[in-house]
Amino acid sequence: MSRTKIYVPRETAAVSVGADEVALAIAQTAKKSGIDIELIRNGSWGASFLEPLVEVEVDGTRIAYGNVAAADVAAMFAADLVNGGAHERCLGPTMEIPYLVNQDRWTFSRCGLINPLSLPDFELHQGFQALTKAFADGSEAVLQTVADSGLRGRGGAGFPTGIKWRTVADAVGEQKYITCNADEGDSGTFSDRILMEGDPLGLIEGMAIAGFAVAASKGYIYLRSEYPLTHSILSRAIDTAREAGWLGDDIQGSGFSFDIELHIGAGSYVCGEETAMLESLEGKKGIVRFKPPLPAHEGLFGKPTVVNNVVTLASVANIINLGGERYAGMGVNRSKGTLAFQLAGNIKRGGLVEKSFGVTLRELIEDWGGGTATGRPVKAVQVGGPLGAYIPASQFDTPMDYEAFTGIGAMIGHGGIVVFDDNADMAELARFAMEFCAIESCGKCTPCRIGSTRGVEVIDKMISGQNCDENYDLLVDLCDTMEDASLCAMGGMTPYPVRSVLNHFAEDFASSEEPKNE
């Protein structure tokens, strides 16, 4: 009899709620019972609300058990776990879980499915096929395919990837760089992390394709320090790729050389801004640079540099495999393809949902998310991280489309969706937006450095009911200044959440309303 495969994710969310203890209990119980199993530490499918999600493979079908605790393991074995036996934790086949079935998995197709550190497993699931195809087709064809796909930067800014790559390819210079921004600092986002923990070789392949397309021989990944488990998985994957000749000199006899260096951040939110990240990669303070010059012309160490987010780079392999038109066929308007939405905060079914653009906020929150975890009504959702607007229920039917969100004074950003129930104090959250900016501002430009501190003070006065009308006007004026005159999105977009609270939840500044009515 062949060994039964049992999967337990080695992924931050799963491990944070006990997956390591569950894996240990499974190994020990199997040994004690004399059952021969192969324990595989996969990545996460992204259904974080079900973690730890244990799977057992029975006749080629994976049967899922959700929210497993170490204390459940003995009973699960007693209930014939190895044959997918019935147990209260059993959810049936993984591929029949509605949360997962109804997604459009393009970039995250291997997450959860494979052992992230197994090169054979990766190659069995199309791994490195796109890079091989890129070598055969040539860099011009790769640039054209990426442009045809309509892929836009998934870090938040949504800049067309094809144009960025073309600019670097056309830039003059012996040395060019690919830099991967893995400084995923936005609250409510974890798609980069799930990708890097579940399919790190997929990111490596994407970076190598980018390097080949623009003729860069060196890549850097800038990973935030808050992700220690990701660090361990990613560095092992880089070693694996290098040992197998998928990184290094003359990759697979193609004549193309490319290697990756992994850098760790040090707890600065602004280092997620591309030029601050480049400064940090150069060993300096993460202070934002003036633009121009664009990084594509003068980036890392002054050389032409591609700066792309993890998900952007990881999306490219399937675009090469399946064609740019196929990707462009998904989504709506100028928002092509898919985005990995992340349901977070006060939500019943939190996790990652990769879906074509055009899905509405309401579908994500209600159909996938199942409403709030507390069971209370949703009051607001913040989309796009700490610099994103708070959106009221009246706008939940807005389709996920970069331009549609801009139209309502919001942004999709990196796709994080943080849900708040009706207990949320929106005035406090507006204050927090300014406070966070004051803590994290790099200090280079005045509107951000000083404006954020003044913003906290003004909001404090409004909350305590001092000169509310005047302070309201002052806050709007301050938001205008920060938005128009800041050097980067930190100061330039902190007004988004603040204004959205003023526009949609002004009643939470209760004391500010009263004087107006006098």
Added chain:
Amino acid sequence: MARIDKDTTSAIVAKFGGKPELLVQIMATIVNRFGWVPEDTIRQLATELNLSRADVHGVVEYYHDFRTEEPGKHIIKICQAEACQAMGSKALTDYAEKTLAMSMHDTENDITLEPVYCLGNCACSPAIMANGKTFGRVDEKRFNAIMDDLRGKA
């Protein structure tokens, strides 16, 4: 945690090829192993990397991770970002401060308590990090269990 000595600092610098452009990585390695960067280490790094002390100081002061004071044996970070706020991180923080009889940013009785802005565990909020390990769905009971476990291992 042992205090970093001169030879270890030199060895870490050598491991990174003595390259000044790897200052952030060198510093991160030091803080990961020793918890903080003492003043004499800053001087030594400046000398060995051929940087000005102001440059090294600037980097140390800029990044939240680079402590200039010795932390406790156990470092507890409680996420203060929006997703965790939506699930009661403020109440959890209050509870932690009360039961540990200390405030954020303080070090008391071998424990350092710090805020952190997102651990990327936002679907399992509220989240904390204890000695480099992330924990999710942390309520008061679970917080106590994590602390008991840490102290037991001490």
